[in-house]
Amino acid sequence: MTAAELFGQIQKKKSFLCVGLDTDIQRIPEFLKKEKDPVFEFNKRIIEATHEFAVAYKPNIAFYEAQGPKGWESLQKTLEIIPKDCFTIADAKRGDIGNTSKLYARAFFDKEASGMSFDSVTVAPYMGEDSVTPFLEFEGKWVILLALTSNKGSSDFQQILVDDDKVFQKVLKTSKNWGNTDNMMYVVGATKAEALQEIRQIVPDHFLLVPGVGAQGGSLEEVAKNGMNSQCGLLVNSSRGIIYASSGEDFAEVAALEAEKLQKEMASLLNNLL
């Protein structure tokens, strides 16, 4: 999917919502646990209930990996049923030296090898350019590079000063030439809405993936005000606020209501771009 096609979906659905499929076997409703693959059943109902309000889905790979091989099977099956007009993100935060990053790229982009082909994968920048470029060799696929995360620990290294820049600004400046606006996005934690302005000065045209709206406390309006560009340029993720909004048999229905609520707010923030 190109950036223009993604923007097309955003215009069509009047939404830049990404639903995070952080599906924890310990948190899914009791009645689903009798199913053969409860994680997949949960995801299936969430996707069916929310896809008209969302342009992207983002399974966080940790939740599947924690289940061993059967978790990877749930992930594969989940990816299969995500509607083709939705952008898919493997939130894996991988990163290794060149040769090995190529294998991680195969894991998430090469269906023949691993059984899965996501549109994009999140990557950690610590190991530098040759840990990222192997992912960019896959035509039509995206790297979403961690820049500024929303957790407390982001102050440990991401925000320390290097000359006049913080480390995450250095990451943006150095990496923005590794790919282009059709194959690279950045993860930017929504709790730092004021930092979005600085980030937009460095990467005005790249899409940004913003986690942390909702349960992690960011404000959607702030994010849009500081981060939106003429092609929207934002995917805003909500995970727990949607998928765990109810723990009863009505979980999918309530998830749809939460997703719709965000979509409506997004529609009004997109106003000028529709």
Add this chain to the structure above:
Amino acid sequence: MTAAELFGQIQKKKSFLCVGLDTDIQRIPEFLKKEKDPVFEFNKRIIEATHEFAVAYKPNIAFYEAQGPKGWESLQKTLEIIPKDCFTIADAKRGDIGNTSKLYARAFFDKEASGMSFDSVTVAPYMGEDSVTPFLEFEGKWVILLALTSNKGSSDFQQILVDDDKVFQKVLKTSKNWGNTDNMMYVVGATKAEALQEIRQIVPDHFLLVPGVGAQGGSLEEVAKNGMNSQCGLLVNSSRGIIYASSGEDFAEVAALEAEKLQKEMASLLNNLL
């Protein structure tokens, strides 16, 4: 395994060798490909042939993940047959925010959840303290934190200057108090032997995992001279130089010879500590 127990194994085997199980389905000998699980069969023979010369095994997870669920099964089975006196490292380079890191910890440390329980896992530092500490909550388990890697891209961010330190030195100084010398090690690329001295000034007592001897070009003698402490404090990894030393039916035999060669060199470098 405690640091003292690991040092005990090093003394017993006169070796600080870690064998990297970077088992690429595309590179294993033809004759094994008729087996039901060629990757596991390859690993089994490598482990049987090398374990008297090695104190640790390090599967790089990318190679297994690239095969989808069946790759994770090969990994599980491989872990089962590594002798219990060997230290096991899941070279996964994971790292996510606190809640999610806990799930990655489950994936590699909690056998009941994922089917696997490694002694240690490699972790990327970019997301800071709360991305690392969830791993440390597992009694007897280790985090091996990336400090300075051996690839070209390590100059992009790891080596940029912050005040008087490079970023990787900042990582060492900040993180060394998150755990202790019984639950934290550091990855230090062997091609930077001169940097080892600086690193030893910051973390004199921690074990260091040194990749990149052999195929990646580091010198074992230089590493020992600059990195060894009174408890050895080193695990030196070799992957391709051992496991792909021959591509014929004699691959395991030749791997044993290469492992023994390194072990002998290590025995003489350990001289004073035996």
